[in-house]
Structures are given as structure tokens and as C-alpha cells.
Amino acid sequence: MKKVLYFLVLAALGYAADLYVPSQYGTIAAAISAANDGDTVWVADGTYTGTGNKDLSWSGKHITVRSENGPDNCIIDCEHSGRGFYFNSAGNCGTISGFTIRNGNAVFGGGIRCWDNSSPAITNCIISGNSATNYGGGICCSHFSSPSITNCIISGNSATLGGGIGCYSSSPSITNCTISGNSAFWRGGGISCISNSSPVITNCIISGNSATWRGGGIDCDNSSPSITNCIISGNSAYYGGGIYCYYYSSPSITNCIISGNSAYYGGGICCWENSSPSITNCTISGNSATIGGGICCHSSSSPVITNCIISENSAANGGGIQCQDNSSPSITYDDVWNNSAPNGPNYYNCSPGIGCISADPLFVSPSDFHLQANSPCIDAGSNTAPNLPLTDKDGNPRIIDGNKDGIAIVDIGAYEFGAFVIISKEILYGTPTGYTGTEQYVPGGTLTYIITYRNIGNSTATNTSIVDFIPKNTDYASHTLRMGTIASTYETANPRTDAQGDDEAWYENNRLYFLIGRVEIDSGGRCYFRVYIK
Numbered sequence: 143m144k145k146v147l148y149f150l151v152l153a154a155l156g157y158a159a160d161l162y163v164p165s166q167y168g169t170i171a172a173a174i175s176a177a178n179d180g181d182t183v184w185v186a187d188g189t190y191t192g193t194g195n196k197d198l199s200w201s202g203k204h205i206t207v208r209s210e211n212g213p214d215n216c217i218i219d220c221e222h223s224g225r226g227f228y229f230n231s232a233g234n235c236g237t238i239s240g241f242t243i244r245n246g247n248a249v250f251g252g253g254i255r256c257w258d259n260s261s262p263a264i265t266n267c268i269i270s271g272n273s274a275t276n277y278g279g280g281i282c283c284s285h286f287s288s289p290s291i292t293n294c295i296i297s298g299n300s301a302t303l304g305g306g307i308g309c310y311s312s313s314p315s316i317t318n319c320t321i322s323g324n325s326a327f328w329r330g331g332g333i334s335c336i337s338n339s340s341p342v343i344t345n346c347i348i349s350g351n352s353a354t355w356r357g358g359g360i361d362c363d364n365s366s367p368s369i370t371n372c373i374i375s376g377n378s379a380y381y382g383g384g385i386y387c388y389y390y391s392s393p394s395i396t397n398c399i400i401s402g403n404s405a406y407y408g409g410g411i412c413c414w415e416n417s418s419p420s421i422t423n424c425t426i427s428g429n430s431a432t433i434g435g436g437i438c439c440h441s442s443s444s445p446v447i448t449n450c451i452i453s454e455n456s457a458a459n460g461g462g463i464q465c466q467d468n469s470s471p472s473i474t475y476d477d478v479w480n481n482s483a484p485n486g487p488n489y490y491n492c493s494p495g496i497g498c499i500s501a502d503p504l505f506v507s508p509s510d511f512h513l514q515a516n517s518p519c520i521d522a523g524s525n526t527a528p529n530l531p532l533t534d535k536d537g538n539p540r541i542i543d544g545n546k547d548g549i550a551i552v553d554i555g556a557y558e559f560g561a562f563v564i565i566s567k568e569i570l571y572g573t574p575t576g577y578t579g580t581e582q583y584v585p586g587g588t589l590t591y592i593i594t595y596r597n598i599g600n601s602t603a604t605n606t607s608i609v610d611f612i613p614k615n616t617d618y619a620s621h622t623l624r625m626g627t628i629a630s631t632y633e634t635a636n637p638r639t640d641a642q643g644d645d646e647a648w649y650e651n652n653r654l655y656f657l658i659g660r661v662e663i664d665s666g667g668r669c670y671f672r673v674y675i676k
Contacts, residue, residue, distance in 0.1 A: 169194030251282030278308030304334030460490030
């Protein structure tokens with residue numbers, strides 16, 4: 143009782159308080175009810191079920207509700223009835239962070255529902271195994287709501303529209319998220335954008351999602367999201383395996399990798415009913431469809447396709463780009479190469495425009511879409527492309543003189559060549575190795591990365607980042623990453639600098655980040671990164 147009175151006094155004096163579940167409050171809802179503006183509710187490790195630990199909501203106050211030790215350790219299990227959180231008014235903001243929300247079931251928003259101008263911050267959460275009979279199996283954003291969704295994993299959810307995230311007249315910010323393995327009975331396996339929704343989707347992985355009808359990865363219906371620096375792969379639908387644009391939808395799609403998606407119409411991207419997306423500096427490769435393996439344009443749709451690589455897609459009609467019913471895309475400064483179809487392997491009912499080439503882009507490997515040094519895509523794009531990004535998908539500068547002819551011209555594709563290159567990456571297994579098969583590791587193992595890099599550009603490279611995926615099915619403690627510039631020197635890095643004080647390494651959202659501080663022209667080095675597996 144004394145502790146509760148102490149926090150009430152602090153609140154009355156205007157101080158932010160910390161409220162603890164379950165040591166001070168028996169349920170999450172009880173702590174939320176007691177919290178005032180600026181307070182933080184801390185939830186201890188455990189699995190929380192039942193009344194008071196789901197359908198959590200508050201209005202008229204700005205508070206933070208977060209787990210003590212992250213989503214792997216703090217679980218809200220809705221037991222297939224109700225949802226985790228419900229934000230339902232303009233004053234309903236605040237932050238939730240570090241939870242797993244699972245087994246929710248609702249009409250709208252199986253895991254989280256944001257409604258009526260609500261705009262909470264949702265960070266570092268795992269939202270999985272939830273379902274909705276209407277919008278948003280994982281998260282529903284409706285009626286002018288604009289939540290910020292950051293560093294989340296949204297997987298294995300299902301709904302009629304928007305298996306992972308459903309947006310109706312709403313424009314959330316979705317950043318550094320993995321949206322995978324979700325399904326929609328109708329539209330938008332990963333994300334559904336309907337009725338003037340304009341979400342900003344940045345640095346996301348949208349993979350392995352499916353929709354019975356439209357938009358396996360992303361569905362746009364009279365909506366124009368901004369999609370930047372994303373990997374959209376392995377999704378499937380009848381229309382638009384990767385992205386579907388319908389009824390005056392004009393999304394901006396920039397610096398994206400769109401690969402391995404499948405559909406009947408538009409394996410990579412399908413444009414329908416007067417839709418005109420701007421597709422700039424994307425790599426669209428290895429998609430398949432019956433009509434339009436890479437891009438399908440139908441019903442007076444006119445996408446603007448600039449500085450893109452469209453290669454090795456397949457279809458019966460229009461392996462690369464397929465057009466019909468008064469569609470007239472703008473196709474300029476693109477490399478459309480080695481697509482396959484009995485009718486129109488590269489182009490069907492459309493033609494290449496100014497600056498287009500058809501040559502092997504010379505990717506580093508079939509799964510690595512960076513360009514090799516002799517790629518014809520280097521310095522072959524247009525510096526006046528619409529929505530031309532200042533950086534490439536890796537965050538390296540755009541418009542540099544990659545071929546060193548004295549003229550700086552943007553490259554074709556999602557990656558710019560020439561500022562910084564990774565010569566090689568080796569993965570070594572320590573003792574005990576902990577290695578039991580492809581991408582499988584066991585506790586007690588060690589994993590060593592050796593990154594060899596070199597600056598082959600025309601200026602000093604500073605703060606250049608290297609991003610790599612943490613191996614699947616591996617659990618890392620926050621303190622287990624080590625790094626150094628020589629094999630015998632490893633220092634704590636989460637983040638911490640190396641022996642020279644200018645390099646950093648850390649992990650976030652299933653990715654390893656290596657930040658190389660300063661590399662002079664024609665110089666390079668090696669970094670060693672050791673990971674200890676819990």
C-alpha cells in the first residue's frame with residue numbers, strides 16, 4: 143500500500159512514475175488504469191492471459207507500456223478470444239514495446255486495433271498467430287489512424303483483408319519490420335491499403351505472405367503508399383504476387399528488391415484500373431505469372447518505370463513487362479533482360495523507351511543483387527528519374543561516378559556500385575561449433591564473421607554500413623556480440639567501438655549491422671565479428 147501511495151504522490155507532483163506488473167499490480171490493465179501522463183508500466187517476464195491482460199486500452203493520457211526484457215520473454219496470450227491492445231480515440235496515443243502478442247481473435251485487428259485517429263507507437267513487438275474476420279489479422283489501422291510500427295515481427299496472422307496489417311483510410315509508418323507468413327482470404331496477405339491509405343513502408347522484409355485474390359505482399363486499392371528499401375519476396379496471389387495496384391492507386395516504389403513472387407497476373411507487380419505507380423531504382427527478378435512475370439499493366443494503367451532491372455522473370459505472356467487494355471507505361475533507363483515467355487519474353491504490347499538496355503546485369507550471385515564491377519548497369523540510369531533516392535538500398539550515396547569516367551550518373555537497380563564494396567564474407571564456426579545443419583545452431587556455439595572490404599570509389603567513405611541477416615532459428619542474448627579488427631581481439635559491441643574507436647557492430651530485428659567508420663580511397667581492411675549463441 144505504501145508503494146502505491148508513493149506513486150500517487152509522485153503523479154500529483156507531476157513526476158513520471160514507474161509502475162510494475164505483477165509486483166505492484168496484479169494485471170496489466172490495473173497498472174494502466176493507475177498510470178498518469180508520462181508514466182511507464184513495466185511488465186515482468188511471463189505469459190499473461192485472461193481478463194485484465196488482454197483487450198488493453200486507455201484514453202486521454204500518454205503512457206508507455208513495455209516489457210522488462212523483450213518480446214521473447216513477455217507474452218500476451220489472448221487464447222483465441224479478444225486482442226492484445228485496442229487504441230480507440232485521438233487521445234489514445236502512448237507507446238507499447240517489447241511484447242509478443244499471440245492467439246488473438248477479433249473482427250478487426252486480431253493482435254492490435256488502432257481506430258478513430260489513434261496513433262500509438264508500437265515498437266519491438268512480435269505479433270503472431272492472430273486472426274481477424276475482417277481487417278488486420280496482426281494489426282488493424284482504420285479511420286484516420288497513423289500508428290508508428292517499428293522493429294516488429296508480424297508473422298503467421300490471418301484475415302479477410304490485410305493478413306499482417308490492414309489499413310483503411312489510415313497511413314501508418316512501418317519501419318524495419320519483418321512481415322512474413324501472413325495470409326488473407328481476399329486481399330493483402332502482408333499489408334492491405336484501402337480507401338486513400340498512404341502508409342510509409344521503409345526498410346521492411348515482406349516475404350512468404352499469400353492472398354487468395356489480390357496482393358500477396360502488398361495490396362493497394364485507391365491508395366498510394368510509399369514503399370522504400372524493402373525486400374518483397376516469395377509472396378503469392380491471383381493478382382499481384384508482390385504488389386497489387388488497383389483503382390487509381392499510385393504508390394511510390396523505390397530501392398526495392400522484388401523477387402520470387404508468383405501470381406496469375408503480375409508476378410512481381412500488377413497494375414489495374416488506372417493505376418500508375420512510380421517504380422524507381424528497383425530490382426525485379428525471378429518472379430513468375432501466367433500474364434506479366436515481372437510487371438503486368440492492365441485497364442488503362444500507366445506505371446512510370448525508371449532505372450530498374452527487370453530480369454529472369456517468367457510468364458506465358460510478357461515475361462518481363464506485359465500490357466493490355468489501353469495501358470501505356472513509361473519505360474526508360476531500364477535493363478530488361480533474359481525474361482522468358484512464349485509470347486513476348488521481355489516486352490508484350492509495349493516497347494523500351496530512351497536509355498533502356500537488355501544485358502546481363504552481372505549480379506554478385508543469384509541471391510545477391512549487388513552489381514559486379516563490370517556490370518552494364520553502372521552509370522546507366524537517369525539522374526532525373528521521378529522520386530530518385532539520395533541513397534541506395536544499403537544507404538550508400540546515389541549518383542556517383544561508378545565507372546570513373548569523370549561523370550557521376552546513377553546506376554540501374556536497387557544498389558549503387560562504386561562507393562564501397564564487400565570483397566568477401568567468410569563464416570567460421572568455433573569450438574564447440576554448435577552447427578547442426580543448414581542455418582541451424584545450438585546453444586553454446588560460436589559463429590565468426592570475417593568481412594573484407596575496400597573503398598573503390600572516388601572519395602573517402604565514412605560511416606558505411608554493412609547489413610547481414612542473423613541465421614534463422616538462432617537465439618542471441620543482447621550481450622553476446624563481439625567484434626575487433628584482428629582475430630585475437632574481440633570487444634563487447636552492442637554497440638561498442640573496435641580497437642580504433644570508429645567501427646561498431648550491433649544486431650536489431652534479426653539483422654546484424656556492421657558500421658565501418660572511415661575508409662580512404664583504394665583502402666580497405668578486415669573486421670572480425672564473433673557471435674556467441676545462447
